[in-house]
Every structure is written in structure tokens, then in C-alpha cells.
Amino acid sequence: IHNQENQKENSDLSLASLFKKNGRRKTVVRNLGQMIYYSKVKFKFQHCQEVNDCFLELFQSYLYFQSMGSNGLTYQGTLPLKELNVCEIETGKSTGQEEHAFRIAGSLLNPLIVFCSTESELKQWLYHLEKQIQLNGGRLGLPFLSQ
Numbered sequence: 326i327h328n329q330e331n332q333k334e335n336s337d338l339s340l341a342s343l344f345k346k347n348g349r350r351k352t353v354v355r356n357l358g359q360m361i362y363y364s365k366v367k368f369k370f371q372h373c374q375e376v377n378d379c380f381l382e383l384f385q386s387y388l389y390f391q392s393m394g395s396n397g398l399t400y401q402g403t404l405p406l407k408e409l410n411v412c413e414i415e416t417g418k419s420t421g422q423e424e425h426a427f428r429i430a431g432s433l434l435n436p437l438i439v440f441c442s443t444e445s446e447l448k449q450w451l452y453h454l455e456k457q458i459q460l461n462g463g464r465l466g467l468p469f470l471s472q
Contacts, residue, residue: 371436
């Protein structure tokens with residue numbers, strides 16, 4: 326009986342790991358439509374200090390992010406563009422790596438701060454996000470692009 330229980334437990338574990346692997350597969354993300362823009366950036370939750378490397382991918386209607394935290398936890402999410410509010414963080418309010426940063430917020434989302442490596446990359450993200458949010462019927466909160 327003990328052997329049968331162990332076999333059942335082991336098969337349950339392998340089933341769980343199988344689903345875990347499938348859940349992380351890029352094929353799930355590819356079903357979101359055409360990828361518009363992507364890059365490796367850094368991000369943090371607005372009220373946290375920990376900054377993590379992050380892969381950010383912009384699709385026609387969604388923004389997808391995936392990052393591994395220092396404690397091994399994977400942060401990932403698919404955010405509908407229609408519900409997002411994006412704004413550039415002014416340089417005067419930040420220092421160092423936060424020089425090229427923008428904030429992503431939404432109704433059910435803890436605000437994220439995204440750090441780009443260059444000003445050019447920041448402008449690319451803001452341009453593509455503004456365009457896709459507008460195409461999805463979202464509200465534009467990007468006054469910096471009209472300046």
C-alpha cells in the first residue's frame with residue numbers, strides 16, 4: 326500500500342511539473358497576436374526596492390512581462406492595453422538607472438516602474454504603447470509625447 330501511495334504521489338508531481346512547464350511555454354504568449362515591440366528591461370513594483378531583469382513584450386492588445394526575482398519567484402503577467410495607464414517618470418524625480426523610466430498602472434495592477442537602458446529605448450516603448458493603447462480604445466495619459 327505504501328508503494329502505491331508513493332507511485333501516486335510521484336505521478337501527481339510529474340503531472341504538476343508537466344503543467345508548470347507548459348504554462349511557461351512561449352507558445353501561450355504567441356497566441357496573443359502579432360508582437361509589436363520587445364526588449365529586456367528592468368522593473369520593480371512601485372512600492373518595493375528590489376529591481377529585477379524583465380522581458381517585456383508588446384502585442385496588439387496586451388503587454389506581457391516575465392521576470393525572475395532574487396528569491397526564485399517568477400513574476401509574469403499579461404496586461405490588457407485598454408486598461409493600462411502609462412506615463413514617463415520625470416528625470417528630476419529620479420536618479421541613476423531611473424533616468425529612463427516609465428510607470429505602468431491599471432485598475433487591478435500594482436503600479437510597475439520600468440527602467441530602460443537608453444532614452445531612445447524609452448521613447449520607443451512610449452511611442453508603441455501610446456499607439457497600441459489608442460488602437461485598443463484605451464485612454465491616453467501620455468502628455469509627454471505631445472510636447
